[in-house]
Amino acid sequence: MRPTPISPPDDSVILSLTSPGFDAAYPRVVNKELIPELVLQSMEWAWNTRRFPERPVRVLRLTDVWVAKEGLVFDREGNLYRETITQHSAGEIDQAHAAVLDAIGRGGPEAEPEAGVPVLLCKKRGIGNYGHWMMEMLPKAQLVHRHLPELAVRFLVAHAPGHLNDSMAQSLSMLGIDLARTIVADDTPRRFADLLLVDGLTEHGGYMSPLVFDGVEALVASVPAAGAERLFVTRRATGFRRVVGEDDLIAHAQARGYALVDPGALPLPQQVSLFKGATRIVGVMGAAMTNIAFAPPGAQVVTLTPAGMPDTFFWFIAMLRGLDYTEVRCPQSGPIRGNMPWDTDLVLSPEDRDRIFAE
Template sequence: MPSTPIPPITTELPAGADLLTLLSPAFEAPHPSIRHRERVPPDVLRTMEATWAPGRFEERRVSVLRLRDVWVAKEGLVFDRDGALYHRTVTQHSAAEVAGAQAAVREAIARGGATPDRDGPVVLCKKRGVGNYGHWLMEMLPRAHLVHRHRPDLGARVLVADVPGQLRASMAASLALLGIDPARAVVAGDAPRAFGELLLVEGLTDHGAYMSPLVMECVEALAAAVPPRPPRPLLVSRQSVGFRRLVDEDALLMQAMAAGAVPVEPALLPLADQIALFKGASRIAGVMGAALTNIAFAAPGTRVTALAPAGMPDTFFWFIATLRGLDYTEIRCTPSGPVRGNMPWDTDLLLDPEDAAEVLGLESREFPLPDATPVSGCVP
């Protein structure tokens, strides 16, 4: 029988740690347009409705706090010099993960501790989901942007996760577009690291529950120097991902190209090309996933159709669309085949023929999908 994790010893953030306070503006957040709402399991719908229902988010405080002599472990868990967890840094970690991280920190302290990094402040840009491009773009990178914009005098570095090559390249490119030298990134894995001075940004996002309009200041700064591609409809593909794909997607991609749309797999493109494509897009459709985060670069008013597994509890893309002012619709799709990813909704998806017309922006609801040979989902 598995042992129960030992409850962590936690502590409050120290008094007087506030370095900077900003006010995040209030904003209206209309309920999303959802097709096939009846397919969503009741418990999943209740979870999302709790976020959608208010229709407005009031003004909030965003803070930058300065912490001295700390340890950072896992995906952004922060501990004081004695190994007590700052519980406000727990973001979607399980009890077992927290307990394991705290045990590792205490072991490091018992061995005499590592020499803390005292080369100046670092902004914590690690949180749960470090390997996901969307989490980086909308939840981690904006922390670095906020500090570097409002306190450039600090010369702060950026504490980031050790991630695979393609995402690491996108992270470096995004820092460079913001005027932050990628060499200022401190790369760390799950093992405990000691820092003399850590900057903790609070209030920008709460995954699934809140996203500040200040996040869009970071997105706009990223895209400012990138010219848009000519306006074309985009169909965002996940073929190379291997799960949460559309059934018979090859045929849909062929039909998309025949209708003048551009099939694209953003993960296979340099970041500047992704920004340019989405910045110039006349219409965007695709399955919910990291690549669809690029709708954040689309012009206000752009029509976006997000294809979602019926059981996927997600408000992330709705927040992006709301803050960006996009014409946003979700189509909830029937699952097909086995679970191929980490979550129960990571099956392939059946797209109803009448919904395929929505994806391509066709006026007619009649949409026979032809037999077709596979095509690449990426454009150069």
């Protein structure tokens, strides 16, 4: 049975901030005609929004709740807090609900609430994606760490694979958060006596608060800028969503003064340092390009984007950071190598390549 969505009571709000309104501009899109109509429609409602009004960002405090899967929160009866549904599929919600009801039914020691200080939820859908962590989960930790230090909270984060786990730990440390105060959890339901939720900072694909960049600024301030002004961001390590003939493209970029960078192979402070000093950044749209958030206002950014990829995430980052942003939509080629239909190879025309790297 599908869980009943509920909202927290009004008295659960322990902090309310006003996220400033901001103006928006339609992005510069090259080869827009290649975008399938349905994909274009899914983005244009945001792209055509000229003004995002101010809105509240709230910190909510809940008692005796269960957390399951990628940050879904249920009350003691198994009702689901709708504020924690973040791109979860119906199937994922049903699986989490069934697991929580089973845990409630078993009772016993494993169902006892975790006692002690409040725990802040820093998990949401997309736990394996660097961009989701940096722009949607980490900002919650920074906000509570900054505005509610007296609570001395602990931070509930997801277990992430390999290098992402290192980046998560490094980012928390760079914000001054003691890693001993983190709780690392998998999908298994866990019960908490005192849980904090941050609501209103982001809606993936639809909204990003300027308050997110308080954490970005803190990370940028913690390291010096590196010397490279031009960066070409490669996806060699991922094995998908790569440009056909990338070796030639890299040689072309390097001949024009671009440094080759694979962010996934670098510790986070070095990534921040590199992008902090960059004034021109070119790369295929993907998690590594989240680092444009660290670039200085006015930096020129070009994302090479699969024609069929529906995405406004990087546009929001560029807009709020004050970057000169261009998407070059590229024909897709070959089989799907990742999880999504746009995880194919990309074809960049010689004409587009020359325009991108022209002085």
